[in-house]
Amino acid sequence: MAARLNISRHNTLSFLNTSLTSKPFFSRNSFILSKKLTSSPRRALYCTSTLESHENNDTFVLTTPLYYVNAPPHMGSAYTTIAADSIARFQRLLGKKVIFITGTDEHGEKIATSAAANGRNPAEHCDLISQSYRTLWKELDIAYDKFVRTTDPKHEAIVKEFYDRVFANGDIYRADYEGLYCVNCEEYKDEKELLENSCCPVHQMPCVARKEDNYFFALSKYQKPLEDVLSQNPRFVQPSYRLNEVQTWVKSGLRDFSISRALVEWGIPVPSDDKQTIYVWFDALLGYISALTEDNKQQNLDAAVSLGWPASLHLIGKDILRFHAVYWPAMLMSAGLSLPKMVFGHGFLTKDGMKMGKSLGNTLEPFELVQKFGPDAVRYFFIREVEFGNDGDYSEDRFIKIVNAHLANTIGNLLNRTLGLLKKNCESTLVVDSTIAAEGVPLKDTVEKLVEKARTNYENLSLSTACEAVLEIGNAGNSYMDQRAPWMLFKQGGDSAEAAAKDLVVILEVMRIIAVALSPIAPCLSLKIYSQLGFSVDQFNSITWNDTKWGELKAGQVMEQASPVFVRIEMDAETDKEEKKPNDSKKKSKAKVKVEQQPQTLAEA
Numbered sequence: 001m002a003a004r005l006n007i008s009r010h011n012t013l014s015f016l017n018t019s020l021t022s023k024p025f026f027s028r029n030s031f032i033l034s035k036k037l038t039s040s041p042r043r044a045l046y047c048t049s050t051l052e053s054h055e056n057n058d059t060f061v062l063t064t065p066l067y068y069v070n071a072p073p074h075m076g077s078a079y080t081t082i083a084a085d086s087i088a089r090f091q092r093l094l095g096k097k098v099i100f101i102t103g104t105d106e107h108g109e110k111i112a113t114s115a116a117a118n119g120r121n122p123a124e125h126c127d128l129i130s131q132s133y134r135t136l137w138k139e140l141d142i143a144y145d146k147f148v149r150t151t152d153p154k155h156e157a158i159v160k161e162f163y164d165r166v167f168a169n170g171d172i173y174r175a176d177y178e179g180l181y182c183v184n185c186e187e188y189k190d191e192k193e194l195l196e197n198s199c200c201p202v203h204q205m206p207c208v209a210r211k212e213d214n215y216f217f218a219l220s221k222y223q224k225p226l227e228d229v230l231s232q233n234p235r236f237v238q239p240s241y242r243l244n245e246v247q248t249w250v251k252s253g254l255r256d257f258s259i260s261r262a263l264v265e266w267g268i269p270v271p272s273d274d275k276q277t278i279y280v281w282f283d284a285l286l287g288y289i290s291a292l293t294e295d296n297k298q299q300n301l302d303a304a305v306s307l308g309w310p311a312s313l314h315l316i317g318k319d320i321l322r323f324h325a326v327y328w329p330a331m332l333m334s335a336g337l338s339l340p341k342m343v344f345g346h347g348f349l350t351k352d353g354m355k356m357g358k359s360l361g362n363t364l365e366p367f368e369l370v371q372k373f374g375p376d377a378v379r380y381f382f383i384r385e386v387e388f389g390n391d392g393d394y395s396e397d398r399f400i401k402i403v404n405a406h407l408a409n410t411i412g413n414l415l416n417r418t419l420g421l422l423k424k425n426c427e428s429t430l431v432v433d434s435t436i437a438a439e440g441v442p443l444k445d446t447v448e449k450l451v452e453k454a455r456t457n458y459e460n461l462s463l464s465t466a467c468e469a470v471l472e473i474g475n476a477g478n479s480y481m482d483q484r485a486p487w488m489l490f491k492q493g494g495d496s497a498e499a500a501a502k503d504l505v506v507i508l509e510v511m512r513i514i515a516v517a518l519s520p521i522a523p524c525l526s527l528k529i530y531s532q533l534g535f536s537v538d539q540f541n542s543i544t545w546n547d548t549k550w551g552e553l554k555a556g557q558v559m560e561q562a563s564p565v566f567v568r569i570e571m572d573a574e575t576d577k578e579e580k581k582p583n584d585s586k587k588k589s590k591a592k593v594k595v596e597q598q599p600q601t602l603a604e605a
């Protein structure tokens with residue numbers, strides 16, 4: 001079907017401002033803003049500095065997408081949120097004041113349809129589904145600071161105020177629109193981006209032809225400013241290959257987009273026309289700002305902005321890159337607000353090569369995963385296994401293999417063995433300061449280098465490589481244990497036994513550093529390690545990245561009784577056999593958690 005994409009302006013409307021370039025850009029702040037079209041974009045306004053240059057600023061504001069409540073969360077929604085939480089925890093370790101924003105996007109056609117299909121009114125439906133996101137975040141140890149709902153009246157007030165500003169700036173006009181619409185994307189599509197039979201490439205469903213009389217945002221006016229932002233701030237969109245994508249879109253020519261819907265009742269009414277509602281994306285993006293408002297305080301745009309805007313980082317999936325890297329910056333410029341510093345578009349968790357998503361229904365159930373394997377395993381696996389930015393596929397076999405090898409063996413077993421030897425030979429007490437124990441020990445330098453590698457990679461959002469660096473510390477600790485064989489040295493007695501006691505201090509200090517460096521990804525596991533090393537919960541809660549420095553463990557510190565910090569997952573042999581029966585189409589999980597103490601080697605026992 002040939003799609004016609006056609007915008008025809010209603011020129012008779014009195015508010016229409018067609019001479020876009022000749023009028024002041026924005027009346028309230030015209031001195032700064034009127035310069036935007038005549039000179040090159042001002043850095044102060046368009047500043048999109050890198051995460052590094054933001055380091056001096058002691059506030060770090062990051063956001064996940066506001067998830068659409070057409071269905072409960074799945075592993076894809078959890079993936080972005082886990083990554084965001086890991087970044088937030090890392091930034092807190094650096095001593096930043098972090099505002100970590102997440103929430104739910106609750107307006108639009110798809111929500112109304114989904115509520116009706118479930119026999120609920122939209123408000124009830126939103127309450128229920130929004131709550132399921134909060135519950136999952138709790139289960140996954142997500143420590144967000146703000147949870148925003150776009151049906152909250154304070155959000156609505158801010159959307160209206162923002163709309164009025166953009167309108168006052170002459171960037172909103174009314175026109176007819178005709179095109180192909182994907183209800184699942186809630187977006188009109190260009191025919192050239194669609195698959196055969198006008199199918200949406202993300203949702204694999206045909207788009208429908210629609211014609212509407214809508215309000216439009218004059219995106220085309222921001223063509224040059226956006227091109228400048230992208231070329232002058234190459235880290236505005238990350239990873240770099242996504243920047244290329246965005247630059248290609250922008251270069252191909254920006255077209256105004258409709259920001260209201262005449263046919264959708266479940267939305268925020270257009271301020272000047274209650275027969276239309278504001279387009280769900282125009283509304284939802286503003287959740288990043290309305291989230292900053294404080295209850296019981298004056299709630300307007302300027303007040304919200306003063307509490308933390310611009311965001312340091314929008315973490316999103318690549319499916320919604322265009323909204324965040326093209327529409328959103330243009331909307332912000334129109335309203336005279338600063339741009340976020342970085343938009344990072346990560347890849348998809350896929351199933352059979354297709355994006356896992358609510359609309360396709362091919363999702364992986366995160367509640368089930370977390371109940372079975374615990375939050376640390378789930379968080380660790382997805383961060384470690386999927387290179388941040390690229391797509392990644394899930395398989396249970398791989399999941400079990402990775403978390404067992406890394407968390408149970410490399411980390412858990414090393415701690416367990418060392419504490420076992422310390423109990424047997426030193427009454428669970430450290431005989432010497434860790435700084436003294438490490439004199440002349442090259443492992444200390446290795447650990448310091450790996451800690452630095454982890455830090456740089458966390459900072460650059462290379463989360464998988466940061467995990468890898470922490471694991472390398474664990475591997476180095478294991479090699480040290482094997483080379484030194486302290487259990488043999490204890491048997492020899494005298495100076496050898498003394499050296500062995502020092503070796504255990506060295507390894508436990510390594511474990512402590514691992515706990516700090518891994519705490520953004522596996523906070524619960526890190527706390528368990530810290531506790532077994534004889535620290536209190538309060539002490540753990542006040543750690544900073546500085547605590548990755550060698551030397552915190554002191555002589556006389558008494559260790560706790562060893563118990564597995566990560567319980568090995570075993571394949572259930574019976575279920576495994578069942579699994580292999582032909583015609584057994586209902587695949588069940590084969591894994592069970594085996595609660596057993598990690599074995600020491602015979603020689604150590």
Ligand SMILES: Nc1ncnc2c1ncn2[C@@H]1O[C@H](COP(=O)(O)OP(=O)(O)OP(=O)(O)O)[C@@H](O)[C@H]1O
Nearest residue numbers: 067068076077080316317348349355356357358359
């Ligand atoms: N398969 C996935 N892999 C990685 N992230 C995902 C995945 N699915 C969703 N997300 C995250 O959720 C965001 C989209 O949120 P949304 O609530 O629209 O979920 P969705 O499942 O993609 O919905 P739908 O299938 O209806 O398009 C993405 O930008 C990304 O942050």
Ligand SMILES: [Zn+2]
Nearest residue numbers: 182185200203
């Ligand atoms: Zn779609």
